[in-house]
Amino acid sequence: MEPEIVERVKQTLSQYKARQVETTLKLLSENNTVPFIARYRKEMTGNLDEVAIREIQDEANRITKLQQRKREVLNQISEQGNLTPGLTKQINAATQLQQVEDLYLPYKQKRQTKAEIAKAAGLMPFAQWVLQFPTTGIEAKAKQFVNDEVADVSAALAGLHEILTEAIGERAQFREWVRRYTARNGQLTSRLKRNGESLDDDHVYQLYYEFETSLKQVSHYQTLAINRGEKAKVLTVKIKVDEDAILQYLNFQLIGRHHGPAVEIVTAAYKDAYKRFIGPAIERDLRRELTDGAQTHAIQVFGDNLYHLLMQAPLKNHVVMGFDPAYRTGCKLAIMDGNGKFLAKQVIYPHKPAPTQKREAAMPAFLKLLTDYQVDMIAIGNGTASRESEQFVADAIKQMKRPVRYTIVNEAGASVYSASSVARKEFPDFNVEERSAVSIGRRLQDPLAELIKIDPKSVGVGQYQHDVAESALDEQLDRVVETAVNQVGVDLNRASVELLTHISGLTARTATNIVAYRDEIGTFTTRVQLKKVPRLGPKAYEQSVGFLRIIGGKNILDNTDIHPESYPVAKQILNHLNVTLADVGTSKMPTGLPATELATMSQLFGVGNTTLTDILAGLQRPGRDLRDEMPAPILRTDVLQMADLKPGMELQGTVRNVVDFGVFVDIGVKQDGLVHISHLTKHFVRNPAAVVSVGDIVTVWVLSVDEDRHRIQLSMVAPDD
Incomplete structure (x- = not known):
C-alpha cells in the first residue's frame, strides 16, 4: 500500500496508534482476513477487534478511491491546458470527494449551455471586463461584441449574464460556504402533496403531512420515512434556509465596496446563480448526505440485529419438533435428533376448515410422534395459524406424562430457504412446507447454522431495509455473518457448505x-x-x-x-x-x-x-x-392470549427487533409488543441498541392493549419506578 495512503489513514484515525494502523494495513495487504487478524494477530495489532480492523480497512479504501479520483481530475484539467499550481495544490489538499468535485466542476465536460454558447460567440472578454466594475460605458462596450452570432446589445448583455451566472454557480468556494451554512441553519420540511392522501390509504405518512425540523436534528428513520413518502408521491420535500443571508454573503464576496452600473449586472447574476445552480445543487447534496447517513445507520442497525440473532444460544442435545402451522393445507411436522439429524415428518390437520375427521385424528397422531421419538422441545413457526397451533400444542403437552415444552420461533425467511437450491439439495424428496418445518426446528437447535442458509435480508430484523443501497447492505451483512461464524467456529465434521463458505480463508x-x-x-x-x-x-x-x-x-x-x-x-x-x-x-x-x-x-x-x-x-x-x-430461549407449556393482557401485568419476553424508536418484544401472544424508546429505562436513551439486543430476555410491563389495531404498548420500567 502506498505510504501516502498509510499516512493519511493514520491522520484520519488518530484514535489508533500509528503502529496499529501500519501493522493492520500490512497484514491486510498480505491477504490475511479480518477474523484471522482479530483472533490470531492480536499482539501485532495491539489487540484490535474486527470493528477497528474494518474501520482501518474502510478508511484506506476511501482514501485510495479519493487519491485515484484526484489523479483523474488533475489529468483531465491538465489535458485542457487549465491546470495551475494553485489549483493543483487545492485538489491535492482536499480530504473529501465532494471538495474535489466542486473544484473540478468549472472544467467538467458538460452539454452545451447558454454560457458556453456565449463564450463561443466571443463574449468572455466582455464578462472579464465587467468584473472589473467599470463606472460607465457598459452598453458602449457591449456594442463592440455585436457580430454574426451576437445580434445586438441585448443579446450581448444576455450572453454576459449567462457567463457570469454559470461562473458564480460553479465556484467551489461559494458552494462550500453555502453548503456549510445550509447544513447548520436549514430546515427539512415535508408537506402532503395535492391528492397525496388518496395514495396513503393507511395514513402511513400522516406524521409527515406537516413536518419541519432542523437538518442537524432530523432522525435517520425520519429521513428514510420521508424519502419513502416522497417516492410514493404522497409528500413534497424541501430544504428551507434564509436565502437573504446567503445572497448577502455572495454580495460581499463579489461586489463588496464596488459601485456603478456593473453592480446591478453582477447582482442579477449571483441571484440567478443561487436560484438555478447553487441552491438546487446544495439541496441535492444535503438530501443525499442525509440519505447516505440514514442508510449507513439503518445498515448498521440491521447488522447489529443480525449479529445478535445469529449469536442466540443454541438448544443442544434435545430432540426437537419443527411445527410449521397452516389452516387448509395442514400443519407440517419435522423431528430432528439432538444433532439436528432429520428423523421423521408428518402432516396433521388440527384446524378448520379441515374436515372433522381429520381434526379429530390430529391430536392422537401428534401425541404418538412426541412419544415415539421422545420429543422434548417443540418449535412453532410464528406465521399463519401460529397461535391456534400454539393452543393445540399446549393442550397436547397437558396430556403428556413427561416434560415437553415449546417456544414460538420467528420463521422469517423459512419459505425463502425452503424454495432454494440449498434446501432442494438437502431434502430433494420433501415439499416446500416440509422443508420449512425442518428449518424452524433447526433454528431452535442451532440458529447460526440454520440462518446462515438464508439471505440475511429475509430474516426480519431490519429497519427500512428496502430503502437502503442493496450492495452496501449486502456487504455489511456478509461482514456480520463472517464475524459471527468465525467467533463461534464450526464443527468440521458437521458443517454445511453454506456455513463453511463464511469461514476465514475459505470460498x-x-x-x-x-x-x-x-x-x-x-x-x-x-x-x-x-x-x-x-x-x-x-x-x-x-x-x-x-x-x-x-x-x-x-x-x-x-x-x-x-x-x-x-x-x-x-x-x-x-x-x-x-x-x-x-x-x-x-x-x-x-x-x-x-x-x-x-x-x-x-x-x-x-x-x-x-x-x-x-x-x-x-x-x-x-x-x-x-x-x-447468551440468554436461552423462553420455553412455555401454556398459552397466553392477547385478551389476557392487562395494564400493569409483568411478563418476560424475547427481543425480536431493535429499531431507532424502540424495540419489539415477543411476550407469547400473536402480536409482538412495542417498548417505545421513552420506556426503555428511567433515563434518557438516544440509541435503543445501547440498552438491549435481539435475542435478549427482558422483563416488561403492559402499558396498553388495542386488540382492534393489534397493538401492544410495553414498558421495561417497573410501574413503581
Whole structure:
C-alpha cells in the first residue's frame, strides 16, 4: 500500500496508534482476513477487534478511491491546458470527494449551455471586463461584441449574464460556504402533496403531512420515512434556509465596496446563480448526505440485529419438533435428533376448515410422534395459524406424562430457504412446507447454522431495509455473518457448505471440496487432513484452520480455538503446569493464574500476554461456544392470549427487533409488543441498541392493549419506578 495512503489513514484515525494502523494495513495487504487478524494477530495489532480492523480497512479504501479520483481530475484539467499550481495544490489538499468535485466542476465536460454558447460567440472578454466594475460605458462596450452570432446589445448583455451566472454557480468556494451554512441553519420540511392522501390509504405518512425540523436534528428513520413518502408521491420535500443571508454573503464576496452600473449586472447574476445552480445543487447534496447517513445507520442497525440473532444460544442435545402451522393445507411436522439429524415428518390437520375427521385424528397422531421419538422441545413457526397451533400444542403437552415444552420461533425467511437450491439439495424428496418445518426446528437447535442458509435480508430484523443501497447492505451483512461464524467456529465434521463458505480463508469452491473430501474419508480426525483437500492451499489453511473444530478427534487441541501454529507453545504450557493433553478441559487444568505467573510464562515461551491468555482459555475449555453465555430461549407449556393482557401485568419476553424508536418484544401472544424508546429505562436513551439486543430476555410491563389495531404498548420500567 502506498505510504501516502498509510499516512493519511493514520491522520484520519488518530484514535489508533500509528503502529496499529501500519501493522493492520500490512497484514491486510498480505491477504490475511479480518477474523484471522482479530483472533490470531492480536499482539501485532495491539489487540484490535474486527470493528477497528474494518474501520482501518474502510478508511484506506476511501482514501485510495479519493487519491485515484484526484489523479483523474488533475489529468483531465491538465489535458485542457487549465491546470495551475494553485489549483493543483487545492485538489491535492482536499480530504473529501465532494471538495474535489466542486473544484473540478468549472472544467467538467458538460452539454452545451447558454454560457458556453456565449463564450463561443466571443463574449468572455466582455464578462472579464465587467468584473472589473467599470463606472460607465457598459452598453458602449457591449456594442463592440455585436457580430454574426451576437445580434445586438441585448443579446450581448444576455450572453454576459449567462457567463457570469454559470461562473458564480460553479465556484467551489461559494458552494462550500453555502453548503456549510445550509447544513447548520436549514430546515427539512415535508408537506402532503395535492391528492397525496388518496395514495396513503393507511395514513402511513400522516406524521409527515406537516413536518419541519432542523437538518442537524432530523432522525435517520425520519429521513428514510420521508424519502419513502416522497417516492410514493404522497409528500413534497424541501430544504428551507434564509436565502437573504446567503445572497448577502455572495454580495460581499463579489461586489463588496464596488459601485456603478456593473453592480446591478453582477447582482442579477449571483441571484440567478443561487436560484438555478447553487441552491438546487446544495439541496441535492444535503438530501443525499442525509440519505447516505440514514442508510449507513439503518445498515448498521440491521447488522447489529443480525449479529445478535445469529449469536442466540443454541438448544443442544434435545430432540426437537419443527411445527410449521397452516389452516387448509395442514400443519407440517419435522423431528430432528439432538444433532439436528432429520428423523421423521408428518402432516396433521388440527384446524378448520379441515374436515372433522381429520381434526379429530390430529391430536392422537401428534401425541404418538412426541412419544415415539421422545420429543422434548417443540418449535412453532410464528406465521399463519401460529397461535391456534400454539393452543393445540399446549393442550397436547397437558396430556403428556413427561416434560415437553415449546417456544414460538420467528420463521422469517423459512419459505425463502425452503424454495432454494440449498434446501432442494438437502431434502430433494420433501415439499416446500416440509422443508420449512425442518428449518424452524433447526433454528431452535442451532440458529447460526440454520440462518446462515438464508439471505440475511429475509430474516426480519431490519429497519427500512428496502430503502437502503442493496450492495452496501449486502456487504455489511456478509461482514456480520463472517464475524459471527468465525467467533463461534464450526464443527468440521458437521458443517454445511453454506456455513463453511463464511469461514476465514475459505470460498464456496474450497468449502464444497471440504465436504466432498469429508464424504470420501468418512470423518476428519485431525486438522492436518485439511491440507489434503483439493485447491485448499497453504494460505487458505493458515487462515481457516483455527476456526474449524474436530470433536472427538485424535488431538484434543483440534477441538479448541488454538491455532496449530501455537500447538508447540500450548504443549510447553502444559508441561510447565505439570499437566498433560489428557487433562485439557478437566478440573486438573489450573485457572486464575496470577499476573506474575503469566508474565513469567510469556517471557519463557516467547509469546505475548494476550496470546498466552487465549491459549490458556482454549486449554481450559475445549469446544467452548460463545453462544452458551447468551440468554436461552423462553420455553412455555401454556398459552397466553392477547385478551389476557392487562395494564400493569409483568411478563418476560424475547427481543425480536431493535429499531431507532424502540424495540419489539415477543411476550407469547400473536402480536409482538412495542417498548417505545421513552420506556426503555428511567433515563434518557438516544440509541435503543445501547440498552438491549435481539435475542435478549427482558422483563416488561403492559402499558396498553388495542386488540382492534393489534397493538401492544410495553414498558421495561417497573410501574413503581
